[in-house]
Amino acid sequence: MTDSQLERPGWVEILIGLATYVVLLVIFGLLMGLLPDKNPVLLGIVGSTAGGFVCLGAFALAFWFRIRTSSAFGFRPTSSRWLLIAAGTGILGYVFNLII
Secondary structure (H helix, E strand, O other): OOHHHHHOOOHHHHHHHHHHHHHHHHHHHHHHOOOOOOOHHHHHHHHHHHHHHHHHHHHHHHHHHOOOOHHHHOOOOOOHHHHHHHHHHHHHHHHHHHHO
16 A cells, blocks of 8 residues: 555544534434524524534544544645635625525
């Protein structure tokens, strides 16, 4: 095996990520049951935000389970210009989502 193959995430990280995803999804689903049923817009906004937190939480636990570099997960350095473009696009997409 080469060094690059040893750095890749394996089945352990995949299974940890999937298990964490399921657990967090159930927790957020149960917590959403506490929200008022009369406001479907609030349920939609909280649900989509919770989905983002669930995905990030599952990835974070899989990432931190073993100490690895972020390049093992496919992250590469970029310029601040592209980070600003990405943040602006994300904010615009969220605003358009609220308008729709």
